[in-house]
Amino acid sequence: MVTLSACGSSGSASGNGSGDSKTVTLVSHDSWAASKSVIAAFEKESGYTVKVLKDGDAGQAVNKAILTKDNPQGDVFFGVDNTLLSRALDNGLFQPYEAKGLDQVGTPYQLDAGKHRVTPIDYGDICVNYDKKYFADHKLTPPASFDDLVKPEYKNLLVTENASTSSPGLGFLLGTAAKYGDGGWPDYWKKLKANGVKVVDGWEQAYNQEFSGSAGGKKAKGDRPLVVSYASSPPAEVVYADPRPKTAPTGVATGTCFRQIEFAGLLSNAHNTKGGKAFLDFLISRRFQEDMPLNMFVYPVVGGAKVPAEFTAYGPAAKDPETMTPTKIAANRDQWVKSWTSLVLK
Amino acid sequence: MDVARTEVTPRGRGNAARLGLMALPVAFFAVFFAYPVAAIVARGLKADGVWRLGRVMDVLAEPDMRHVLWFTTWQALVSTALTLLIALPGAYVFARYDFPGRHVLRAVVTVPFVLPTVVVGTAFLALVGRGGLLDDLWGVRLDTTVWAILLAHVFFNYAVVVRTVGGLWAQLDPRQEEAARVLGASRLTAWRTVTLPALAPAVAAAALMVFLFTFTSFGVVQILGGPTFSTLEVEIYRQTSEIFDLSTAAVLTIVQFAAVGAILGVHAWTVRRRESALKLVDPSRTARRPRGAAQWALLGAVLATVALLLVLPLAVLVQRSLDAPGFAYYKALTRSDDSTFLVPPVDAIVNSLQYAVAATLIAVLIGSLAAAALARRDAGRLVRGFDALLMLPLGVSAVTVGFGFLIALDEPPLDLRGSWILVPLAQALVGAPFVVRTMLPVLRAVDERLREAAAVLGASPWRVWREVDLPIVRRALLIAAGFAFAVSLGEFGATVFIARPDNPTLPVAVARLLARPGDLNYGQAMALSTILMVVCAVALGVLERLRTDRTGEF
Numbered sequence: 001m002v003t004l005s006a007c008g009s010s011g012s013a014s015g016n017g018s019g020d021s022k023t024v025t026l027v028s029h030d031s032w033a034a035s036k037s038v039i040a041a042f043e044k045e046s047g048y049t050v051k052v053l054k055d056g057d058a059g060q061a062v063n064k065a066i067l068t069k070d071n072p073q074g075d076v077f078f079g080v081d082n083t084l085l086s087r088a089l090d091n092g093l094f095q096p097y098e099a100k101g102l103d104q105v106g107t108p109y110q111l112d113a114g115k116h117r118v119t120p121i122d123y124g125d126i127c128v129n130y131d132k133k134y135f136a137d138h139k140l141t142p143p144a145s146f147d148d149l150v151k152p153e154y155k156n157l158l159v160t161e162n163a164s165t166s167s168p169g170l171g172f173l174l175g176t177a178a179k180y181g182d183g184g185w186p187d188y189w190k191k192l193k194a195n196g197v198k199v200v201d202g203w204e205q206a207y208n209q210e211f212s213g214s215a216g217g218k219k220a221k222g223d224r225p226l227v228v229s230y231a232s233s234p235p236a237e238v239v240y241a242d243p244r245p246k247t248a249p250t251g252v253a254t255g256t257c258f259r260q261i262e263f264a265g266l267l268s269n270a271h272n273t274k275g276g277k278a279f280l281d282f283l284i285s286r287r288f289q290e291d292m293p294l295n296m297f298v299y300p301v302v303g304g305a306k307v308p309a310e311f312t313a314y315g316p317a318a319k320d321p322e323t324m325t326p327t328k329i330a331a332n333r334d335q336w337v338k339s340w341t342s343l344v345l346k
Numbered sequence: 347m348d349v350a351r352t353e354v355t356p357r358g359r360g361n362a363a364r365l366g367l368m369a370l371p372v373a374f375f376a377v378f379f380a381y382p383v384a385a386i387v388a389r390g391l392k393a394d395g396v397w398r399l400g401r402v403m404d405v406l407a408e409p410d411m412r413h414v415l416w417f418t419t420w421q422a423l424v425s426t427a428l429t430l431l432i433a434l435p436g437a438y439v440f441a442r443y444d445f446p447g448r449h450v451l452r453a454v455v456t457v458p459f460v461l462p463t464v465v466v467g468t469a470f471l472a473l474v475g476r477g478g479l480l481d482d483l484w485g486v487r488l489d490t491t492v493w494a495i496l497l498a499h500v501f502f503n504y505a506v507v508v509r510t511v512g513g514l515w516a517q518l519d520p521r522q523e524e525a526a527r528v529l530g531a532s533r534l535t536a537w538r539t540v541t542l543p544a545l546a547p548a549v550a551a552a553a554l555m556v557f558l559f560t561f562t563s564f565g566v567v568q569i570l571g572g573p574t575f576s577t578l579e580v581e582i583y584r585q586t587s588e589i590f591d592l593s594t595a596a597v598l599t600i601v602q603f604a605a606v607g608a609i610l611g612v613h614a615w616t617v618r619r620r621e622s623a624l625k626l627v628d629p630s631r632t633a634r635r636p637r638g639a640a641q642w643a644l645l646g647a648v649l650a651t652v653a654l655l656l657v658l659p660l661a662v663l664v665q666r667s668l669d670a671p672g673f674a675y676y677k678a679l680t681r682s683d684d685s686t687f688l689v690p691p692v693d694a695i696v697n698s699l700q701y702a703v704a705a706t707l708i709a710v711l712i713g714s715l716a717a718a719a720l721a722r723r724d725a726g727r728l729v730r731g732f733d734a735l736l737m738l739p740l741g742v743s744a745v746t747v748g749f750g751f752l753i754a755l756d757e758p759p760l761d762l763r764g765s766w767i768l769v770p771l772a773q774a775l776v777g778a779p780f781v782v783r784t785m786l787p788v789l790r791a792v793d794e795r796l797r798e799a800a801a802v803l804g805a806s807p808w809r810v811w812r813e814v815d816l817p818i819v820r821r822a823l824l825i826a827a828g829f830a831f832a833v834s835l836g837e838f839g840a841t842v843f844i845a846r847p848d849n850p851t852l853p854v855a856v857a858r859l860l861a862r863p864g865d866l867n868y869g870q871a872m873a874l875s876t877i878l879m880v881v882c883a884v885a886l887g888v889l890e891r892l893r894t895d896r897t898g899e900f
Contacts, residue, residue: 030858053764056842057861060587064752067389071756073763087590162573165588201573204860208868209471215865219666220471233863240864242674334589345573 024275025051025074027267029061032078033295034288042282048275058167059084066091069268075276078121078264078283082111082323083170085118085263086330094118094265095273100281101302109261109301111326118263121283122298125231125257125318126171128158129250131213134225143226145255146179149192156196159210159224162345164337166202167260172228173340174329175258178322182332186343193344198224207233213250215241231257232297235314239294248314257318262298363807367719368732371712371778377760378771379739382750383599389753390596398593405597411581415601418577421492422561425499429556430549432500432651433507439648440508441515443641444633451649453886455656456505460829460882462838462853463502463565464860465875469663470498471570494570499563501655503556510552511545518544520632547616554613558606562741564839578602582743599746606741607734614734660879667872675869691874694855698835698878701766701851705773705834710827712774713781718811720782721789736782739775744839747772751844763844769851772840777830784826788819821892828889832882852878 026032032054039050053073055061062084065077069091080088088094094117102110102119109120128149130142143149149158161169177185200206208216211227215237234248264283266276282288289300293308299317300307391398405411440452458466474480474497475489488494518541526536564579576584578598585595636645667675679691713736720733739747751772755762762768792815800810816823838853850858852874859871 030861056587059590063587063590064749066590067749068752068756068763073752165573165584199573201568201571205569207863208860209475214863214868216863216868219669219868220475229863236863237865240862240866242670242678242866 021272021275022047022049023051024048024076024272024279025053026279027053027055027061027065027072027074027077029058029079030054030056031058031296035291035295038287038291041287042279046275046278046282048272048278050279062088062093065267066093069093072267072269072271075267075270075272076264076279076283077267078262080118080263080265081167082259082261082263082326083167083174083329083333085111085326088265089117089326090330092268095268095270097266097277097280099277099284101284104302104304105284106301106303108323111261112263118265119280119284120301121262121264122289122292122296122301123259123261123317124298125252125259125321126168126175126228127231127257127318127321128172128253129211129213129227129229129233130253131211131225132247132249132251134212142251143253143256145253146176146188147255148253149197149226149256150188150195152195154195154226156198157224158192158196158226158228159198159200159206160228161203161206162199162201163340166206168203168206168228168230169199170333170337171258171260172256173336174324175256175322177332177336178258178324185336186339189340189343197344199344203229213237226253230297231318232293232299232311232315235310236297238314239310252315252318254316254318255320257321259318259321259323261301364719364722366807367715371716371719371736372732374712374778375736375739375775378755379742379747379775382754383742383746384750385754386592386746386750387596387599390592390594390599393593401593402597402600405594406601411594411598414576414578414581414598417575418561418579421495421499421567421575421577422557422563425496425503425560425563426553426557428496429500429503429507429560430553432655433504434511434549435644436504436648436652437508437512437515439645441512442520442633443636443645445636445645448633449890450887451652452508453883453890454660455508455652456832456886457660457879457883458502458656459505460832460836460886461879462836462856463569464838464853464857465663465878466501466659467498467565467569469659469666469875470494470501473659473662474570489570489572492571492575495563495566495575497655498566498570499556499560501659502566503559504652504656506555506559507552510555511548514548515545516632518632550616551613554609554616558609558613558737558741561605561609562602562743564744578605579743583745586745586749595746599743603738603742606738610734610737610741613737663872663879664876667869667876669872670865670869675866675873678866678870679873691855691859691870694850694852694874695877695881697849698852699881701769701773701841702831702834704767704770705777705837706827706831708770708774709777709781709830709834710823713778713826713830714785714823716778717782717785717789718815720786721792733782733786737779740779744842747775747840748842748844766849768844769841770834772844773834773837774830776837776840777833780829780833781826784829785819785822788822789815792818824892825889828885828892832885835878835882835885 032052043049051074055064055073058079058081061077062080065072066088077088077093080093089112096116097119098116099119102116105120107113109123111120112118128143132142134140135142140153143151143154148154160172163169163173173185176188179185180188198210200210206227207214207229208222209220210222210224211217211229212222212225213227214222214233216222217227231252234250234252237250238244238248264280266273266280270276284302286302286305289302289305292298292300293311299311391401406415436455440448471489471494474494475487480486480488488497523536523540526540527533531539561577562579563577564583567575567577567580568583571580578601582595582598582602585591585598636642669675681690716732716736751768752763754760755768762771796814797810800814801807805813835851836853837851838857841851842854842857856871856874856878859867859874
């Protein structure tokens with residue numbers, strides 16, 4: 001089993017299995033998912049065996065990868081998003097590789113275009129979701145934009161996540177900062193607070209406990225019909241219901257979205273660089289891109305990749321989401337989260 | 347020649363045997379606990395090869411951090427007081443009253459203690475949160491108030507008091523109190539002068555254990571506290587995992603380490619005092635049917651408390667797992683779709699059992715060796731100090747240990763990051779202290795003269811252990827193993843950092859399911875939680891049958 005190439009100075013990797021040039025090891029976060037058949041097809045064509053290591057939530061996985069970058073646990077890292085991209089790049093987590101087929105990926109997603117240290121793989125939108133039944137019962141139009149959320153008719157309806165501990169929470173804060181500007185967002189949040197926004201620590205509590213529109217929230221008798229979640233949450237409510245309902249029980253306030261783009265990259269000290277490169281090519285192949293949406297509830301970045309019907313029917317991507325460059329996020333994140341904490345939580 | 351002579355004196359032989367027994371436990375804790383923790387703390391406090399100890403003062407000077415420290419301490423104090431207040435009557439009733447279902451109930455109240463908070467936190471919320479029982483009855487909602495945290499701490503630690511204090515209470519000879527009454531003491535005076543002094547060290551020990559667990563509370567505070575409450579443990583997690591400020595995390599780890607060390611120091615001292623000779627009797631002789639209205643009322647009150655505070659949250663979990671026609675959530679557990687997101691969740695049960703068996707073997711080996719060394723009469727001060735040190739893993743942040751594993755155990759001969767053994771090793775760190783606590787009092791009770799007699803007759807130390815100690819401690823060993831097993835099954839904090847994706851444990855699978863939207867995911871999480879709960883309850887129920895008169899703290 002031990003090949004010559006693995007016997008050299010990189011002997012320390014043998015215990016991880018990634019020193020074996022026939023194995024390519026992917027390090028990712030807990031949400032990583034792919035169809036077995038698609039991975040099997042890659043293994044068959046490339047001759048590599050894929051090993052996956054899920055390393056906690058997105059932030060944790062990135063931090064762990066940085067901690068172990070001198071002796072990484074794998075070859076490819078998938079799952080660093082635009083809010084954490086600078087942290088990864090500044091710490092030299094990745095080595096450059098221009099993946100085959102990158103020209104098929106739309107330019108808005110190419111945030112490291114010239115250097116190719118990371119390859120965009122998917123995107124998703126963090127948006128306010130609403131409970132359709134609540135708004136129908138109360139004969140109220142669901143909010144559509146950030147501006148709507150501070151209106152009196154939506155008082156005490158919204159629950160969001162702690163921006164310092166939750167990535168949708170942070171995304172929503174960044175969305176308001178992108179919308180109202182560096183100086184304007186604190187005012188907006190003051191209004192949101194006055195309008196009774198509730199903050200809980202994580203997405204699970206917000207979505208499964210507080211939100212009245214989700215399956216979990218209904219059981220927990222959640223009483224907040226508005227929640228910060230993802231644009232893809234409504235399709236998930238359909239796909240993971242048995243029997244499937246005809247329409248999604250929840251909808252998306254399309255004017256409240258912040259775009260999250262996820263990247264993958266070849267780890268700096270990868271033991272199997274060749275395999276890692278092949279795997280990156282695979283991640284932006286049409287086969288993987290079209291398999292991805294129903295597994296991870298994200299959208300493909302490759303032009304022309306088909307999006308499943310559930311997505312187009314129940315969770316169309318926002319047309320004009322808020323965005324922000326990773327450098328700007330990196331420069332402001334800590335300060336903003338600090339101000340946000342004292343403004344909203346104290 | 348002198349050297350050779352000292353070696354054959356009993357004392358010299360004792361030293362050698364003691365060191366032999368201690369070698370493995372010491373090595374185990376050094377390699378899998380002290381070294382990784384030191385490595386991650388050093389990473390945080392050392393920049394370019396220079397120690398930045400000034401960070402300690404900087405961090406401690408921050409108002410936010412002082413607030414965290416203050417909240418951590420006072421909530422632990424109040425939680426401990428509340429737990430004692432609510433659980434001491436329970437300890438008495440379980441120890442002294444004989445009623446149908448007593449043993450089953452004793453197992454049931456222990457279930458929360460070994461369940462992961464990620465599982466129960468959600469159910470507990472259903473009790474004190476919106477639409478929960480309190481809300482329905484009196485319109486009282488406690489979620490995101492400190493009361494939710496405090497009550498949950500009672501929920502999780504009730505068993506510590508019932509087991510530690512109740513265990514001793516059951517063995518106190520009631521005739522001593524009766525004798526005092528015959529001599530004219532009032533009921534209260536008799537209790538105050540006879541029973542209370544005998545119980546005090548056990549109460550102190552239980553209080554310190556509860557304080558330790560609540561001081562380092564993580565899941566409860568995260569789930570029930572909302573974003574406004576933060577303990578040291580939560581803050582260490584936040585700084586390490588989210589903000590990636592390793593130097594602040596390192597400082598907080600040191601602070602927590604110092605506090606926990608102090609708690610354990612006091613604990614070791616009370617433990618030693620408790621083991622002072624009390625006249626103990628068989629608990630089956632001290633328990634009797636309640637008599638008179640007052641005793642029945644007390645029993646009723648305790649049972650009502652247990653039903654409301656402990657059984658109800660667990661029942662909510664079960665009810666939610668059944669909240670679909672035809673056991674749909676349970677059936678879905680065996681289904682494996684084409685996705686690699688999860689192995690069929692039912693596989694997590696098998697993984698968990700396998701890990702827990704391995705962890706139990708390790709914990710029992712390490713724990714009983716340590717207990718054997720500590721139990722020796724000739725154990726020196728240094729060894730006795732180790733008693734407290736063995737408890738440290740219970741008080742140190744799982745995220746610290748987990749991140750420490752990542753950077754410390756990555757090179758041969760300790761390249762274990764990719765190995766399955768890492769999970770049972772981490773679980774054994776948590777299980778071993780319970781083995782020590784269970785075994786130690788029993789081993790100490792073995793008459794030293796038996797061992798000496800066997801040794802004089804020429805038996806090897808191994809033979810002495812097999813012929814003298816083992817028959818006496820066999821049951822305690824089984825109980826220790828069972829408890830380590832249940833604790834390993836429920837261990838979440840450290841496991842979540844190292845469990846491999848292809849074989850998640852039950853708690854990890856539950857957490858992953860809870861992290862996805864959709865009815866089936868939520869329902870499956872509840873179903874898996876229920877299964878975990880039942881497995882733990884069965885393990886603990888078996889232990890109840892095995893319990894003997896002297897079986898340590900747990």
